[in-house]
Amino acid sequence: MWDRLRNHAATLADRRIADTLTPARAAAFSVEADDMRFDYARTSMDETARDMLVALFDARGVAARREAMFSGAKINETEGRAVLHTALRNPGTGVMVDGRDVMPEVHETLARMETFARAVRSGDFAGAGGTIRDVVNIGIGGSDLGPAMAVRALAPYHDGPRCHFVSNIDPADIATVLDACDPATTLAIVASKTFTTVETMTNAATARDWLAKGVADPAAQLAALSSASGRTDAWGIDPARVFGFEDWVGGRYSVWGPIGLSLMIAIGPERFREFLAGGHAMDRHFRTAPWRQNMPAMLAAVGLWHNQVLGHATRAVLPYDERLGRLPAYLQQLEMESNGKRVSMDGAPLAWDSGPVVWGEPGTNGQHAFYQLIHQGTRVIPCEFLVAARGHDEGLHHQHRLLVANCLAQAEALTRGRSLDEARAIMAARGLEGAELERQAAHRVFPGNRPSTLLSYPRLDPFTLGRIIALYEHRVFVEGVVVGINSFDQWGVELGKELATALAPVIEGTADAQGRDGATQASVAWLRRHGV
DSSP: OHHHHHHHHHHTTTOOGGGGOOHHHHHHTEEEETTEEEEOTTSSOOHHHHHHHHHHHHHTTHHHHHHHHHHTOOOBTTTTBOOOGGGGGOOSOOOEETTEEOHHHHHHHHHHHHHHHHHHHHTSSEETTEEOOEEEEEOOTHHHHHHHHHHHHTGGGOOSOEEEEEOOSSHHHHHHHHHTSOGGGEEEEEEOSSSOOHHHHHHHHHHHHHHHTTOSOGGGGEEEEOSOHHHHHHTTOOGGGBOOOOTTSOGGGOTTTGGGHHHHHHHOHHHHHHHHHHHHHHHHHHHHSOGGGOHHHHHHHHHHIIIIITOOOEEEEEEEOGGGTTHHHHHIIIIIIHHOOSBOTTSOBOSSOOOOEEEOOOTTGGGGTTHHHHHHSSSOOOEEEEEESSOSOGGGHHHHHHHHHHHHHHHHHHHHOBOHHHHHHHHHHTTOOHHHHHHHHHHTOBOOOOOEEEEEESOOOHHHHHHHHHHHHHHHHHHHHHHTOOTTOOGGGHHHHHHHHHHHHHHHTSSOOTTSOHHHHHHHHHHHHTTO
């Protein structure tokens, strides 16, 4: 099928996207889910290509795999686990794992989180110095990227304590955050399922020591997002402030449950429920909409078309929504840790590429940074724009309209481009002629015919953010099934962790560097001379 798709793509190579953009195509190559719209008309995909991709969904058994995931089957086969982040946002019951309905426990944990969040927000739970003013979430990977992204995205809804996030083991990260807080009015949340993650626990120990300098009982101002009750007990953390989750929730999919506690404290339990409802609404859409009207499926189809078929190795995520500034980083982990694999489910080497490199920044900042490469560079970089019809700063609506104009203009410019004849005319109007006109005109040519998509929504609120995150989660799932990989393990992070553990004594000077490679030995020697 991949060969057929690539052969068909070759027949479209001379067709310009701009020439296809009729109103009929705009309608046929867009999907609406309630008040959210995904437009992929500005791609080179045609009806035949889309039909072939839909046929590929069926051939790969995406629908059956989708139902297996939602029903609690152990589709994470390398770890023997179910994949049930969707259960964390499911308001109903009847999700079975090993013959047990997991939903009562999910709802009980959510209720406990709400009780605690309300106590923190109201002052019923206080620090040694009174009402909690600052919450410091200490985690890494999904235990940081998800809540940090969501808290920033929903800043207009904050009416609780300030939330800060620490992830890097670099002491500058935690020192900067703690310098802005008062230990007497700070709650530290330690987010580690096993309570053993080196970076998280190192930072947690630093935070505990910092609390101890200002309060008599630092453990009284700690909460844990962990399933390792024995280890949290050893830290003296009251079980009432320990919120666990099962191994069928992967870190990069965990913002919907206890890992989202900082978000719940910031915006309140009611708004957090709206966030969950948005994710669940996208789940229902994903499970019921036909493929061509299915937003996650068509987002995945575009991704497969650009990466596996056309060979574009990267995709840029470009939210024209400042508060989604951390979305590209969040999606880097979601997509690259999920689908950055080299072997198929049966362990055989992949015969095609797996996931693309995902990167991006908010518009309009990116326009004055890397858009030069996107418009005139030698590589094609598919762009995924996001934009809201309205912002939250109503007094500046005119400025928001300018933001939207920039977003749509960039999509149009990528598609249309500028020909050499058009560039010549511009230079001639400036009085240039001859060889200098030709030289200057060449610099002002835009190849165009560069693909983009646009996700539009009325306003970024908790419900909409939930839908956006779930949309991308399901996109990753579909792409993974079609490519034939397990999107829910992450063995690629293990080797570096193992080597770091072995190198720590070498860096500390309690072991020598013999047996390490020559480059490592030289680096260790240099760093020791300079005070490491």
